[in-house]
Amino acid sequence: MTLPIPPQPGIMDIELYQGGRSAIAGRTDVLKLSSNENPLGPVPAAMQAVGQVVADMHRYPSTDHAALRTAIGEVWSLDPARIICGVGSDEVLQFVTQAFAGPGDEIIHTEHGFSLYPVLIKMAGATGVCVPEAGRRVDVDAILGAVTDATRIVLLTNPGNPTGTRLPDADLARLVDALPERILLVIDAAYTEYAAGYDGGASFAATRPNVLMTRTFSKIYGLGGLRIGWGYGPQWMIDVMTRIRQPFNLSTVQLAAAEAAVRDTAWVRDCVALNDAQRARLTGALGQLGLAVDPSETNFVLARFADAAEAKSAADALEAEGILVRGVAGYGFPEGLRITVGDAAQTGRVIETLGKWRAAA
Ligand SMILES: *Cc1c(COP(=O)(O)O)cnc(C)c1O
Numbered sequence: 001m002t003l004p005i006p007p008q009p010g011i012m013d014i015e016l017y018q019g020g021r022s023a024i025a026g027r028t029d030v031l032k033l034s035s036n037e038n039p040l041g042p043v044p045a046a047m048q049a050v051g052q053v054v055a056d057m058h059r060y061p062s063t064d065h066a067a068l069r070t071a072i073g074e075v076w077s078l079d080p081a082r083i084i085c086g087v088g089s090d091e092v093l094q095f096v097t098q099a100f101a102g103p104g105d106e107i108i109h110t111e112h113g114f115s116l117y118p119v120l121i122k123m124a125g126a127t128g129v130c131v132p133e134a135g136r137r138v139d140v141d142a143i144l145g146a147v148t149d150a151t152r153i154v155l156l157t158n159p160g161n162p163t164g165t166r167l168p169d170a171d172l173a174r175l176v177d178a179l180p181e182r183i184l185l186v187i188d189a190a191y192t193e194y195a196a197g198y199d200g201g202a203s204f205a206a207t208r209p210n211v212l213m214t215r216t217f218s219k220i221y222g223l224g225g226l227r228i229g230w231g232y233g234p235q236w237m238i239d240v241m242t243r244i245r246q247p248f249n250l251s252t253v254q255l256a257a258a259e260a261a262v263r264d265t266a267w268v269r270d271c272v273a274l275n276d277a278q279r280a281r282l283t284g285a286l287g288q289l290g291l292a293v294d295p296s297e298t299n300f301v302l303a304r305f306a307d308a309a310e311a312k313s314a315a316d317a318l319e320a321e322g323i324l325v326r327g328v329a330g331y332g333f334p335e336g337l338r339i340t341v342g343d344a345a346q347t348g349r350v351i352e353t354l355g356k357w358r359a360a361a
Pocket residue numbers: 036087088089090091114157160161188190215216217218219224227228229
């Protein structure tokens with residue numbers, strides 16, 4: 001393609017990210033279970049905080065995010081100086097790929113990892129090295145086997161999306177120990193709150209010179225539309241990334257909402273309890289319908305059907321009832337559907353619809 005003004009090399013090779021669908025033509029009662037959003041909506045404390053700052057929108061926001069970093073540090077027992085905040089964790093992931101990799105450098109990611117990674121890798125001009133997983137689980141040996149002199153970064157989704165599985169702590173420790181310290185390990189821990197007993201990799205980010213943990217307000221806090229995420233890592237790494245962070249990347253509204261959200265620890269507890277109960281119910285019901293489902297440590301499950309045609313038939317049946325789930329062929333699962341865990345009534349609708357679909361087949 002010839003363009004009037006040629007962009008930088010590689011830019012036109014970037015494919016646009018495909019998000020989960022949110023609409024069905026002609027329907028207003030759509031149940032969207034395609035993007036792992038919180039069925040309870042935004043955390044109310046954030047909505048309240050936003051109302052209080054709208055009158056300040058003529059003021060520029062804080063550039064150092066000190067109040068939000070302090071709140072995150074207090075709630076999660078982390079050093080606020082080692083936290084960096086971004087426009088979603090997506091932006092933090094962009095900081096790290098842009099700051100530490102470029103043309104000629106390799107970034108390792110895994111077969112079923114987050115589909116944004118190839119986009120970010122190309123944005124940095126680096127080369128992606130995709131390694132296989134084993135039985136829908138991250139394979140530490142495959143990652144270590146792919147390391148070369150050109151490797152700069154390893155991007156790990158843990159728990160995984162769309163697999164929902166988590167690398168056991170002992171395996172994560174083995175990866176951290178075996179990876180040369182010249183290679184930066186990113187633990188993308190967007191679903192930490194839903195994984196019992198997991199710290200998101202915070203202990204490694206706190207003690208190792210080469211580990212970054214990324215976290216988000218998009219999932220359990222129900223603030224995906226507001227775009228706030230953060231990273232935790234060694235001081236030197238945070239200082240590097242801060243140099244390529246725009247000074248006003250987060251708005252007054254984002255900062256106020258996130259600070260109120262993170263302090264609402266009761267909300268997180270309630271959402272985890274709801275998710276635990278409905279995830280177990282959904283997993284059990286799918287199993288009874290003869291579908292394969294790995295135990296999930298997230299707010300979604302990956303249902304595996306006999307083949308792509310059967311998965312499509314089930315997705316069509318759900319869509320006919322106004323329910324949107326996520327096809328995951330692009331993540332290497334043509335036979336799979338990723339279904340966000342809803343509240344009790346929503347989960348009931350999914351189970352009932354799939355039950356009828358199965359009975360009619
Ligand atoms: C949802 C999700 C995120 C969060 O992205 P934001 O930019 O914070 O909304 C990050 N990583 C994975 C794997 C996710 O599924």
